[in-house]
Amino acid sequence: MTAVQPGGLSRRGLLAASGAGAAAAGGLSAAMMLTPGHAGATPEQAADSPAERRYDFRGEHQAGITTPAQDRMHFAAFDMDPRASREDLVALLQDWTSAAERMTDGRGAGSLGPLSGPYDAPPDDTGEAIDLPPAGLTITFGFGSSLFGGEGSGKDRFGLAARRPAALERLPHFPGDNLRQQLSDGDLCIQACSDDPQVAVHAVRNLTRIAMGRAHLRWSQLGFGRTSSTSDAQSTPRNLFGFKDGTMGLRGEETDAIDEHVWVSSGADPRAEWMTGGSYLVARKIAMRIEPWDRSSLREQERVVGRTKAEGAPLSGGTEFSQPDFAVKGRGGQPMLALGSHVGIAHPSHNDGVRLLRRGYNYVDGNDEMGRLAAGLFFIAFVTDPRTHYIPMQTKMSRDDLMQEYVQHVGSGLFAVPPGAQGDRYVGQGLFA
């Protein structure tokens, strides 16, 4: 092959190329490079549509936590390569910060290539989101306990052991867990959420590519239907049991409760002061036994959940947002709302007032060799401390929740999510100060 003729440039491409922040790619000036856009609405989308939503990557807290839950998710866990150094880890976080800031702003992870003429380097953006607006993309980073050494992961590879938060230990084994190593844990995690799955996939793919030689994908999960509301403006979605999910969940608007239940406050852990303004991400891949559930009666389903299927009202009466009343008795003196129902087990009044900011997604991974749907809930919660806000509740659930008959936890992860990167800092910089 010889010369490649320069392709014409679309309006969008040109608009994007003239935008701020063109990449500094080796040897080529920014002005010469085509910067992928994902700019502008598609013909099907109005300019004020949700597709045009943009959230700042930088801020006091990372985005993607109290941000109104987007409709789709790509979650990825990474392990550092065995030969990577502390400097490699810092450089990776710097590169990830830069790319995340670009992509959440609707630009590419880097440049695609020169405006004209052949280009013998790989593009710094893979291209599949060039024409797509960010659709509310957020990218949220976290650190697993293995990054800090200890816990059988051997030596303190990155000199971080002394700064490991006390709350950051691998979650205990809960009764009924059937965890698969290849769906659990990891040195690092990325949660990418957007209303457009192609945008979320593009983000994880490009961050994976940027990590090459320093960190590699350990496991990943796509989710397609949010299973919680994190804003008063959102209606309550449904999980794959067909029930409304997250009715009682924390909303971003409840700022006092968010401070209490989600963010890590200064002084909470003297050796991990760098986590101030951060949170802990609990991830659980919960496989649902879809076929037995679908064969169970409506009575059984409602008994297990503790709510009506259609409306989502507690079985003790009222409407969706009525408080459940565990004292109401039905015929024969039995409680209308079983204490072992999902509502009963999870209710704050039975959990020392603990409330969860849930941000999970439905998933379908095809089917198994028996023709059963491989489907369930990818549970995500952001909590101020997993020792008070997740472990006690899950211990009780795994023992007493009537729903246990229909679910199995097959993946698990706990990640320390540092505060947002402000100014020109990189995400997690406080850990290395």
Add this chain to the structure above:
Amino acid sequence: MTAVQPGGLSRRGLLAASGAGAAAAGGLSAAMMLTPGHAGATPEQAADSPAERRYDFRGEHQAGITTPAQDRMHFAAFDMDPRASREDLVALLQDWTSAAERMTDGRGAGSLGPLSGPYDAPPDDTGEAIDLPPAGLTITFGFGSSLFGGEGSGKDRFGLAARRPAALERLPHFPGDNLRQQLSDGDLCIQACSDDPQVAVHAVRNLTRIAMGRAHLRWSQLGFGRTSSTSDAQSTPRNLFGFKDGTMGLRGEETDAIDEHVWVSSGADPRAEWMTGGSYLVARKIAMRIEPWDRSSLREQERVVGRTKAEGAPLSGGTEFSQPDFAVKGRGGQPMLALGSHVGIAHPSHNDGVRLLRRGYNYVDGNDEMGRLAAGLFFIAFVTDPRTHYIPMQTKMSRDDLMQEYVQHVGSGLFAVPPGAQGDRYVGQGLFA
């Protein structure tokens, strides 16, 4: 547990319950049953939004072929249970027709249960789409060659061998194929497309549930980003190589070309006159070697595809919709546009004028144990005859296409898609007449 208190009914639930077509469930009158709705827009959606789009299930042709390609897909292949009879097959198609008509109209697959009081039968709808509008849902059914007996599948289980279309044979082995049995073939297939993945998943799940005891899932695939335009109103999407895909594809508006290249005409096959107005669905799961591709230079990527990455213009010059010119020479007298490029191989002028109505989707199935993305293109095309419209082109591609270095076909299926069900007929009824 004793009595379960009736849950309050949402406005949407009531509206839906008062709508037409309530299910006839055993022993309970239609008026008593709560019919799941997916009625009405969510607060985030305007009433005239794409989410409210509805396509008629009934018509001369099945929907989901020339329908403007929706953004998400759930594809499923089924095998009949060994003990199922011809009567079971007919009853299944009748039940599927009824449920598909309901769901594409924005209703549930059946009723959820009674309006009040306990209900000791499983719901006839699984519920996860209750509050969701159909978002352009289409459900398209097809028959695999194994349904007709022969080809090593043993005896003629359903008395259909004499009516098997001559075009309906398992696709040949192409060079480079690495097909997995558990991702290939099947007695029946369903393609469910919608702009909302939860709606598409709901459709396949409920049709799978309805099939219980008669047919079971053999394999299934979720896709999230359409990789073709089937309407002039749509912009050209991108595949996971980051290139625009389907620029040359047939559009639904080209009715003469659609008649020539997509629909089966009367007299085409004397023993399969029942296929008149139908089409053949070619499905190929094409795994992409993402990491080698992402490490290749922009020059190499554009050489392989034959188009510029940003604009999608042929390397012979012009803009996206310019015709490629294979005669244009560059420096050294080499053609600007390699004959082995994807554009060169697939161009109608090199394929006896054949054009494809493509309707594929991007997919990501997580990652493998090496940390490589399990991603690619789930290729779907609808053709008037695979012997003229797919096999010759794919034979050439698998031998000469430069892109072969970066892809591997891992799944395959060919299905006869009968015409649409009109009046009160069920889908595929002509086959049994």
